[in-house]
Amino acid sequence: xxxxxxxxxxxxxxxxxxxxxxxxxxxxxxxxxxxxxxxxxxxxxxxxxxxxxxxxxxxxxxxxxxxxxxxxxxxxxxxxxxxxxxxxxxxxxxxxxxxxxxxxxxxxxxxxxxxxxxxxxxxxxxxxxxxxxxxxxxxxxxxxxxxxxxxxxxxxxxxxxxxxxxxxxxxxxxxxxxxxxxxxxxxxxxxxxxxxxxxxxxxxx
Numbered sequence: 001x002x003x004x005x006x007x008x009x010x011x012x013x014x015x016x017x018x019x020x021x022x023x024x025x026x027x028x029x030x031x032x033x034x035x036x037x038x039x040x041x042x043x044x045x046x047x048x049x050x051x052x053x054x055x056x057x058x059x060x061x062x063x064x065x066x067x068x069x070x071x072x073x074x075x076x077x078x079x080x081x082x083x084x085x086x087x088x089x090x091x092x093x094x095x096x097x098x099x100x101x102x103x104x105x106x107x108x109x110x111x112x113x114x115x116x117x118x119x120x121x122x123x124x125x126x127x128x129x130x131x132x133x134x135x136x137x138x139x140x141x142x143x144x145x146x147x148x149x150x151x152x153x154x155x156x157x158x159x160x161x162x163x164x165x166x167x168x169x170x171x172x173x174x175x176x177x178x179x180x181x182x183x184x185x186x187x188x189x190x191x192x193x194x195x196x197x198x199x200x201x202x203x204x205x
Contacts, residue, residue, distance in 0.1 A: 048197075053194060055194060097191060112136055114135065133146055139197040
């Protein structure tokens with residue numbers, strides 16, 4: 001640093017700025033009339049601010065993932081076999097999704113931003129699902145972690161019923177599509193996946 005400071009105080013050396021792109025940067029110095037010699041090498045990385053990720057996610061809520069199915073109830077000593085339309089609920093689902101990350105701030109290879117995702121398959125008890133939230137990317141290895149809300153449609157039996165006995169007069173011809181209704185629901189999710197940064201990292205090796 002002292003040498004650079006002294007040279008900058010003279011007219012022997014001119015300093016300036018220049019653009020640097022992704023790749024390897026070699027620093028070479030030479031005296032007048034001599035061949036330049038490489039004194040240092042630098043690896044310059046420039047991560048994109050937009051990335052696509054594929055990974056798994058888990059969602060949690062209070063019995064908001066509902067499913068409606070037609071099932072047989074085994075016979076008991078007091079009643080014969082019955083066929084019913086039954087609503088069941090769960091508080092946990094796990095699935096795979098694809099997401100789009102847009103960085104808001106970056107610190108080297110560490111990116112913070114927002115994400116929007118969509119499941120690769122329809123999870124049990126949910127339909128028309130969207131994942132939205134905040135996400136973190138470690139661009140060097142292509143790791144992305146997202147946290148937010150899952151907004152989806154759930155199906156439940158009309159009139160807040162949980163079971164319809166098809167043996168009751170008037171219910172014999174009912175089927176699942178005849179008795180269900182959809183309503184919006186929200187759950188919290190955590191997603192971990194690999195982003196497109198991994199492709200850029202491998203291409204520079």
